[in-house]
Amino acid sequence: MFKRILVAFKFTPASRPVLEKGIEIARDHGAELHIFHALDYRLKALECSDPKLQEINKETKDRFETEVKPLLDESNRVTFGCLPADPALETCKIAKHQKSDLIILGSHQEAEKMNLGRVDYVGMTILEKASCPIMLVPS
Numbered sequence: 001m002f003k004r005i006l007v008a009f010k011f012t013p014a015s016r017p018v019l020e021k022g023i024e025i026a027r028d029h030g031a032e033l034h035i036f037h038a039l040d041y042r043l044k045a046l047e048c049s050d051p052k053l054q055e056i057n058k059e060t061k062d063r064f065e066t067e068v069k070p071l072l073d074e075s076n077r078v079t080f081g082c083l084p085a086d087p088a089l090e091t092c093k094i095a096k097h098q099k100s101d102l103i104i105l106g107s108h109q110e111a112e113k114m115n116l117g118r119v120d121y122v123g124m125t126i127l128e129k130a131s132c133p134i135m136l137v138p139s
Contacts, residue, residue, distance in 0.1 A: 002029040008105040014139035018106040043084035088125030107136040
């Protein structure tokens with residue numbers, strides 16, 4: 001049984017099935033769902049108080065409210081976070097810190113062509129370093 005699920009999310013059409021799977025599993029297990037979106041790593045050079053970074057954070061959170069929130073219902077206990085980071089390493093760090101039971105991420109390839117040799121850097125890094133099980137969802 002899963003209690004805490006982490007979804008590594010990008011605002012792309014390929015991430016939609018990942019998000020839907022996370023919502024479904026969280027609902028079925030009564031689990032907390034944390035959705036994480038890594039902003040461009042180069043933004044780490046900016047101070048937290050930098051107006052550019054604050055604007056990007058606001059735009060990302062607004063996008064979550066308009067694109068993701070409508071997919072949720074009252075039964076979903078969901079949090080959303082975004083920050084400039086290496087997506088793979090930060091996903092693993094968040095999963096460990098939150099004691100996640102499962103990380104869900106997209107594989108960006110079709111299910112019938114699934115091949116670990118073709119999983120990208122982010123996916124391979126998460127598979128190697130995660131402290132919990134990983135679910136790869138094809139686009």
